[in-house]
Amino acid sequence: MPVQDTLMKALTRSLSGGALDVLGVHGVDLVEPFATELPANTLRMDRVWRTVDGNLFHLEFQTKRESTLHRFLEYDARLANEHRTRIRTVVLYHASVASAPDELDIGTALYRVENVFLRHLDGDQALNEVEKHLRTGQWEPSDRIRLGLALNMRLEDQDKAFARVRELIPQVPDETERDLVVSAILVLGDQGLTEEQRALLRKELRKVSKLAEELYEEGRMEGRLEERIEIALNLLRKGMALEDIADTTKLSKQEIEELVRKQSH
Numbered sequence: 624m625p626v627q628d629t630l631m632k633a634l635t636r637s638l639s640g641g642a643l644d645v646l647g648v649h650g651v652d653l654v655e656p657f658a659t660e661l662p663a664n665t666l667r668m669d670r671v672w673r674t675v676d677g678n679l680f681h682l683e684f685q686t687k688r689e690s691t692l693h694r695f696l697e698y699d700a701r702l703a704n705e706h707r708t709r710i711r712t713v714v715l716y717h718a719s720v721a722s723a724p725d726e727l728d729i730g731t732a733l734y735r736v737e738n739v740f741l742r743h744l745d746g747d748q749a750l751n752e753v754e755k756h757l758r759t760g761q762w763e764p765s766d767r768i769r770l771g772l773a774l775n776m777r778l779e780d781q782d783k784a785f786a787r788v789r790e791l792i793p794q795v796p797d798e799t800e801r802d803l804v805v806s807a808i809l810v811l812g813d814q815g816l817t818e819e820q821r822a823l824l825r826k827e828l829r830k831v832s833k834l835a836e837e838l839y840e841e842g843r844m845e846g847r848l849e850e851r852i853e854i855a856l857n858l859l860r861k862g863m864a865l866e867d868i869a870d871t872t873k874l875s876k877q878e879i880e881e882l883v884r885k886q887s888h
Contacts, residue, residue, distance in 0.1 A: 631656040633806035633834060635672060637771070638682075642764035645749075646739045646772075648713055653680060670810070671702070674711075681712040684811050688720045692727040696734045711737070717775045717815045718742040746776030750787050757794045767800070771807030775815045785820060793831045805832040855879055 635653045643651045657671040657679060669683045679702060683695065699710045716723060718741045727734040749769035756762050770791060778784045792808075795801040805828050813821045828835035851872040858868045859882065869876050 628656075629834060629837070630806050630809065631670075633802050634670075634810050637767045637803035637807045638672075640764045642767050645765040645768050646715070646741075646744070648737065648739060651680060678709040678711065679706065681710055683712070683714045684717075684814055685714055685720065685723070686717040686815050688716070688723050689714065690724070692724055692734060692736060695736060696727055696729070699734070713737045713739060715772075715775075715811065716740045716742075718746070718777050719815070741772060741776045744776040746773040746778040746784055749773045749776060750784065750791065753791055754787075757791065757796070760796075762796055762800065767804050767807055770795070770804050771812040774812060785816075785824075789824065789827050792828065798833065801832050802834040805835050809835065852882065855882055859883065 632655075635656060638651060639653045641649075643649070652675045653672040654675055655673050657673050669681075671682070672680045674680050681695075681699060681702070689695070695712060695714070699712055702710055714723070714736050716738060720740060721742060722740075723738055725736050725738045750773050753766050753770045753773075756766050770788065773788060774781070774784060792801065792804060795804055808824070808828065813824060816824065825835065851874055855868050855872045855874055855878075858871065859879075863871075865876055865879050865883075868874070868879050872879075
């Protein structure tokens, strides 16, 4: 199974079982990730899952204020038309966002989303709760979200909070729960970080999570493959024989023939 699929399966578990209650989003129990590439369109949503009742749960994470809901309406209208089911849309806003619309009246219909403003949540207090629960052995599903999203909540000192998150993650009681926390951080929780912080955090995660290490290795392999494909394309342009390109790049002859076909279209 591709590691990205494993990541989404972990996130599915991470957000279920009452974990989102801490955000005021209740009754969410997810079954499986759902395709977010809409047919015949380039629109792509953040994340969608099928829920235990057969409906769809659509989650968006925004670091900037969404001034209009037309984009989300189009997502959900296409989903509803394609799958003929009810959709619940929740928009998580980084602490830098204070307000955003939650309704769009288009005359023939009234579209609503549930906004969660992380600035209304105290990130330092969330980390205090996590620390307390780790110390007393009372880890609970909501702690995944407290730890995973704390850096996107309201904070007194972002640098200190960043250090605390890095200290607390290795203390999560077992490997499975650590992977659930890591999935929340990698998909949602590092959105508001600087590139330097994101790189440092992901380096730390690789030390304590098999899932994070596998993702890192997968990324390295994808990068190597892209590099070999680029070399093969350059050699094709120079007229080198397919057998020689295969020997040079370690791509199969079939893979190179596929590149030739794509180049001819």
